[in-house]
Amino acid sequence: MDCRRRKIMLATGLSSAIGQALIDALGSDTGSAWSIISTTRGSMRKACQGVPVEWVSIDFRQGFAAVLGGVERALEERAVNHLDAVVHVAGVVFSDQFQSTTAGEWRDTMAVNLDAAAALMQAAGPRLAPGASVVLVSSVDAKVTSLAGPAAAYGASKAALEGLARHLAVDWGAKAVRVNVVSPGALDHGAGPHGRAVETVVQRTALGRLGRADEVAEAISFLLSDRASYITGTVLSVDGGLGLSY
Numbered sequence: 001m002d003c004r005r006r007k008i009m010l011a012t013g014l015s016s017a018i019g020q021a022l023i024d025a026l027g028s029d030t031g032s033a034w035s036i037i038s039t040t041r042g043s044m045r046k047a048c049q050g051v052p053v054e055w056v057s058i059d060f061r062q063g064f065a066a067v068l069g070g071v072e073r074a075l076e077e078r079a080v081n082h083l084d085a086v087v088h089v090a091g092v093v094f095s096d097q098f099q100s101t102t103a104g105e106w107r108d109t110m111a112v113n114l115d116a117a118a119a120l121m122q123a124a125g126p127r128l129a130p131g132a133s134v135v136l137v138s139s140v141d142a143k144v145t146s147l148a149g150p151a152a153a154y155g156a157s158k159a160a161l162e163g164l165a166r167h168l169a170v171d172w173g174a175k176a177v178r179v180n181v182v183s184p185g186a187l188d189h190g191a192g193p194h195g196r197a198v199e200t201v202v203q204r205t206a207l208g209r210l211g212r213a214d215e216v217a218e219a220i221s222f223l224l225s226d227r228a229s230y231i232t233g234t235v236l237s238v239d240g241g242l243g244l245s246y
Contacts, residue, residue, distance in 0.1 A: 178231065183237045
């Protein structure tokens with residue numbers, strides 16, 4: 001990877017709808033040039049218009065130590081000594097009642113949504129350059145119960161992720177590293193609401209519609225940019241006003 005004239009980003013979840021939209025947003029931003037190292041569970045090699053992405057296969061379900069080791073090896077092999085950004089998009093959700101959540105579902109949710117993020121931060125921390133930006137993708141489920149179907153493990157993992165972000169914002173602020181969270185609401189893809197749940201969610205959303213992946217990606221892109229140079233430790237909701245009224 002030729003990183004000499006590009007800013008370097010470590011990322012997860014770029015094969016998702018939000019991740020692909022983020023690549024598009026970064027590629028269309030003529031004021032910045034990025035090279036990305038992104039984790040993936042498989043052998044992802046999807047073409048990325050205008051933004052070079054190098055894919056590293058790491059299974060987040062293997063736990064903190066395995067993820068930490070895998071990310072550190074990937075950075076060392078590529079001689080990456082500084083990072084300008086870290087973005088954690090990867091996540092899993094098992095939408096079900098808490099009482100029927102299995103031990104495996106709970107473990108995998110925490111491993112991917114929280115433990116992997118923590119391992120990523122620990123690997124990236126010493127390499128973060130002054131002025132670097134970290135963005136973690138949470139969910140409205142961190143604060144409210146989903147109308148599309150309760151998902152206790154998912155909500156708990158995202159609430160903890162936001163707590164981690166607040167801690168890191170203070171911990172890394174002294175070296176001018178910003179840490180923020182983007183919290184999407186109900187989206188029109190992936191694990192978003194389906195069937196009759198869509199109507200209920202839309203009725204409770206101030207803007208009267210589901211969100212799009214590109215709208216979340218634009219929020220991430222903003223927080224990565226110098227336009228957000230004095231923003232840290234915040235949760236930026238991209239939820240169309242979901243839950244503002246009852």
